[in-house]
Amino acid sequence: MLEELDFEKEARNIEEFRYFLKNQGLQSQATAPKVYRDFTTKKVLTMERLRGVSLLDEKSISKITANPESTIITALNVWTTSVTSMPWFHADVHAGNLLVLNDGRVGFIDFGIVGRVSEKTFQAVNELSTALTLGDYRGMAEALCNMGATDEEVDVDRFGEDIEKVMNSMAQVQPEVTLATDGASVQGTIGFDETELTQLLLDFVDIAEDNGLRLPREFGLLVKQSLYFDRYLKILAPNLDVVGDDRVDLGGQKSAKSTDNAQEFVNANGDTKLLGNTAVNGDNTIIDV
Numbered sequence: 126m127l128e129e130l131d132f133e134k135e136a137r138n139i140e141e142f143r144y145f146l147k148n149q150g151l152q153s154q155a156t157a158p159k160v161y162r163d164f165t166t167k168k169v170l171t172m173e174r175l176r177g178v179s180l181l182d183e184k185s186i187s188k189i190t191a192n193p194e195s196t197i198i199t200a201l202n203v204w205t206t207s208v209t210s211m212p213w214f215h216a217d218v219h220a221g222n223l224l225v226l227n228d229g230r231v232g233f234i235d236f237g238i239v240g241r242v243s244e245k246t247f248q249a250v251n252e253l254s255t256a257l258t259l260g261d262y263r264g265m266a267e268a269l270c271n272m273g274a275t276d277e278e279v280d281v282d283r284f285g286e287d288i289e290k291v292m293n294s295m296a297q298v299q300p301e302v303t304l305a306t307d308g309a310s311v312q313g314t315i316g317f318d319e320t321e322l323t324q325l326l327l328d329f330v331d332i333a334e335d336n337g338l339r340l341p342r343e344f345g346l347l348v349k350q351s352l353y354f355d356r357y358l359k360i361l362a363p364n365l366d367v368v369g370d371d372r373v374d375l376g377g378q379k380s381a382k383s384t385d386n387a388q389e390f391v392n393a394n395g396d397t398k399l400l401g402n403t404a405v406n407g408d409n410t411i412i413d414v
Contacts, residue, residue, distance in 0.1 A: 130237075132170035136160045138213070138236035139172065145211050146203075155203045155231040175232040177224035180357060186225050194362040195372070200231045201354050202374045208247065208347075216240040216346040218353050240346040246272055250347050257355070258367045262289040266336075269329075273338035280336065287332040291325065325352065 142157045156175070164171035178185040180200065186193045200223055208214040215222075217238040224232035242250075249272035256264030263285035270279050326349050333340050358365055367373050 131167055132165060133167050135237045136162070136165050136170055136172075138239055141211070142207070142215070142233065142236060145207055149206060149210065151203055151206070153230070154199050155233060156226070157233045157236070175224055175226055175234060177226035177232050179220050180223040180225060180231075181220040181360060182225075183361065186361075189225055189227060190229050194365060196225055196229075196231065197354075197357050197361040198365070198370075198372050201358070202372075203231060203233075204350070204354070205374060208242070213239040213241045214347070214350070216350060218350050220353075220357070223357075238346075240343055242343045242347055243341075246341055246343055246347070250344070250351065253348070254351055255368060257292075262286070262292065269333055269338060269340065272344060273333060273340045275337050275339065277337045279338060284332070284336045284338075287336065288329075291328045291332060294325075294328075323349070 139157050139160050143159070146152050146155055146157070158172035158175055161171040161173075178189070180186075180197070183193060186196065190196055204215065204218060215233060215236060215238075217235055218233075222233065222235040224234065226232045249268050252268035252271065253265055256262070256268055263281060265288050266279075266281045266284035269284070269288075270281065326345060329348070330340060330345070358367065365373070
């Protein structure tokens, strides 16, 4: 929690993310607020105001772009690219922190919570995401086995059956539709209960432990973000073939250059405090918040 409340650290995270966008040529697709350093301290964060709407405000999004599906694909691609290219990832991508801006770009805000992930865990999560999309529960079990530590042989078939039960319960969760009227028109928003995602994650951890697995700490934050995007896709792009559509970039493996990119950011800004030793040294531990 102390990390999340240190606004100087959050300011550094924002600035590094903006540098990542510039370095990857993504500034026309996404942005993060500009930080005003002269007016920022540990207790006060002063930054640019991004004008836009929530990623789940489908009616308002339709006034900005005729293709909401393309917008959510952009948000997903930018985030997955950051996971593979940066030493840390945005670990709180709920709908309040992803905006569709008035100019059509995706705005990322609230960088108080970030996570760091090893190449092994990232690869396993990538395998997990592919198996999830294909409905391959045994494949999901194998991916989790590749990620976790165990003192005994895991029955992969049984583990897959347990995962299938959890996923079936997830499929029964319905989006929340909220309607409001000002007398002249009716507006609606589509969302979902964040606690349901948290419970799904806890269910995953429980069945992993029941099958003799101990999952790494970074698994929790990374997979929760993946679940957010899975739900956004179901709402904004229900007919999208995530695996088969060449517009979707799910990433391959964690780039060995992620630490180099962090060092480039330090060099470009001439201030090692902008990153801190943890990111520069490529520490793969998660930030406890």
